[in-house]
Amino acid sequence: MEKLDRLGWAAELSFESFGLPIGIRANDAGLLQLIRPYLPPGLKPASAPVKKLYSIVGGRSAAHPHIRHLHVLYGNVERLARTAELATVFEILRSDVNLYVAGNAPRRLFVHAGVVGWKGRAIVIPGPSFSGKTTLVQEFLRAGAIYYSDEFAVLDRRGCVHPFASPLSVRSAKSNGQEIRPAEEFGGSIGVRPLPIGCIVTTGYRRGAEWKPKELSKGLGVLALLANTIAARKNPSKTLTVLSAAVANAGILKSGRGEAKAVVESVLNVLEAAA
Amino acid sequence: MRDRSDAASFVAIQNQNVIVQDVFGELLVYDLQRNMVRRLNRVAAAIWKQCDGQKNVAEIARAVAPEFEGQVDVQAVRLALHRFSRAHLLAGPAPELPRVTKASRREWIKRMGIAALPLVTSMAVPTPAQAASCFPALHTCTSNSQCCSGTCLPPVAGIRVCA
Numbered sequence: 551m552e553k554l555d556r557l558g559w560a561a562e563l564s565f566e567s568f569g570l571p572i573g574i575r576a577n578d579a580g581l582l583q584l585i586r587p588y589l590p591p592g593l594k595p596a597s598a599p600v601k602k603l604y605s606i607v608g609g610r611s612a613a614h615p616h617i618r619h620l621h622v623l624y625g626n627v628e629r630l631a632r633t634a635e636l637a638t639v640f641e642i643l644r645s646d647v648n649l650y651v652a653g654n655a656p657r658r659l660f661v662h663a664g665v666v667g668w669k670g671r672a673i674v675i676p677g678p679s680f681s682g683k684t685t686l687v688q689e690f691l692r693a694g695a696i697y698y699s700d701e702f703a704v705l706d707r708r709g710c711v712h713p714f715a716s717p718l719s720v721r722s723a724k725s726n727g728q729e730i731r732p733a734e735e736f737g738g739s740i741g742v743r744p745l746p747i748g749c750i751v752t753t754g755y756r757r758g759a760e761w762k763p764k765e766l767s768k769g770l771g772v773l774a775l776l777a778n779t780i781a782a783r784k785n786p787s788k789t790l791t792v793l794s795a796a797v798a799n800a801g802i803l804k805s806g807r808g809e810a811k812a813v814v815e816s817v818l819n820v821l822e823a824a825a
Numbered sequence: 826m827r828d829r830s831d832a833a834s835f836v837a838i839q840n841q842n843v844i845v846q847d848v849f850g851e852l853l854v855y856d857l858q859r860n861m862v863r864r865l866n867r868v869a870a871a872i873w874k875q876c877d878g879q880k881n882v883a884e885i886a887r888a889v890a891p892e893f894e895g896q897v898d899v900q901a902v903r904l905a906l907h908r909f910s911r912a913h914l915l916a917g918p919a920p921e922l923p924r925v926t927k928a929s930r931r932e933w934i935k936r937m938g939i940a941a942l943p944l945v946t947s948m949a950v951p952t953p954a955q956a957a958s959c960f961p962a963l964h965t966c967t968s969n970s971q972c973c974s975g976t977c978l979p980p981v982a983g984i985r986v987c988a
Contacts, residue, residue, distance in 0.1 A: 629984065633963050641961045653953040662956050679959040679973060701958065769851030769864045773948050776862060780956045786855045790846040797848070 564596040568655035573600035578608040588644040652780040659705040662778040665698035666690040671748025672711040676778040682755035689810035691738030698741040709795030710744040747800040759806035771802035836916040837876040860950045869943035872905040896941035905943035
């Protein structure tokens with residue numbers, strides 16, 4: 551870290567995300583302006599010394615503007631990225647910050663899931679990458695649901711879900727990568743208050759599949775959430791306690807699916823019937 | 826033929842390497858050594874709770890049966906104990922399951938009903954990287970499964986990155 555510390559840093563910013571103080575520094579002040587869209591939502595001023603420090607060494611220097619170096623990103627002393635593409639550096643920064651927060655937040659349990667709110671209850675869609683969570687979230691928003699996240703269900707000790715409302719990360723056929731799009735684009739407003747879980751939807755997209763949900767037990771519902779819980783190994787006792795509270799009043803549905811619209815209609819009907 | 830080990834008693838594993846969580850009558854047993862979670866359905870949970878080192882197979886069945894309208898019999902208990910043993914949920918050995926034909930097993934399940942079957946579901950607890958979003962291209966990595974592309978490239982200067 552001393553070697554990194556000795557480099558010239560033009561600007562630094564620090565913040566707190568879910569109780570974790572994080573710092574970012576760069577050798578070019580302009581870079582810190584560009585990264586703000588990639589930071590977690592709901593940031594607060596840091597109230598304690600930074601424990602995780604990211605350092606961005608930008609490739610162009612004012613002293614030698616005609617020489618193009620690679621951009622390098624460090625997380626503490628670990629090199630995370632080295633590339634000519636600044637957007638790639640920011641994406642990797644976003645990924646690493648999110649993973650750090652999700653794995654270490656002291657008073658929350660993070661589950662990799664899409665989340666929307668519907669009439670005071672949360673609908674949680676746990677699942678790995680490429681399982682179609684964001685597509686389902688978009689469809690729920692079009693139906694009038696409130697946006698909580700397409701990345702994490704953030705649970706408190708009572709099992710209620712808090713928002714992690716970063717812009718949706720939508721896979722783009724055009725760019726062969728991802729596009730960041732605000733929830734408002736899909737007709738959704740952003741959730742603010744914590745919600746108890748009304749329904750857990752465990753599903754994955756398969757071409758031609760039909761949505762024929764069966765209801766799972768609470769125990770299997772905990773397993774579905776646990777399979778996607780970031781800090782499960784770090785604090786197993788807290789994990790099981792929080793997840794058990796989370797499923798207490800939730801219906802748990804499992805099925806493969808084809809088009810998202812059929813799932814949304816079905817799930818909202820289930821919630822209406824249970825109300 | 827009655828198995829002599831039916832007379833033995835069985836002890837559910839309960840020590841500092843195990844965390845047990847009741848979830849509305851089901852049980853989740855977290856094995857800290859193996860980073861595995863076993864989910865016991867209500868029938869299996871009820872049988873496991875009776876494994877106190879005092880009761881034999883018949884006594885466990887008699888203790889559990891009233892909770893399930895008499896549908897849990899010694900065969901169900903033997904099956905449960907066998908499954909507990911495979912899942913490292915017993916402190917000692919379990920009785921061997923008697924050999925039966927598939928037809929006999931199907932007939933038995935049909936008679937008992939699916940709801941009376943003791944089930945143990947096992948799941949590996951994910952690491953943070955396994956549970957989180959996949960890594961984008963050029964993110965440092967240690968295994969293929971971490972990368973959105975599915976490929977963690979061979980190291981260059983000692984560092985591996987996602988394709």
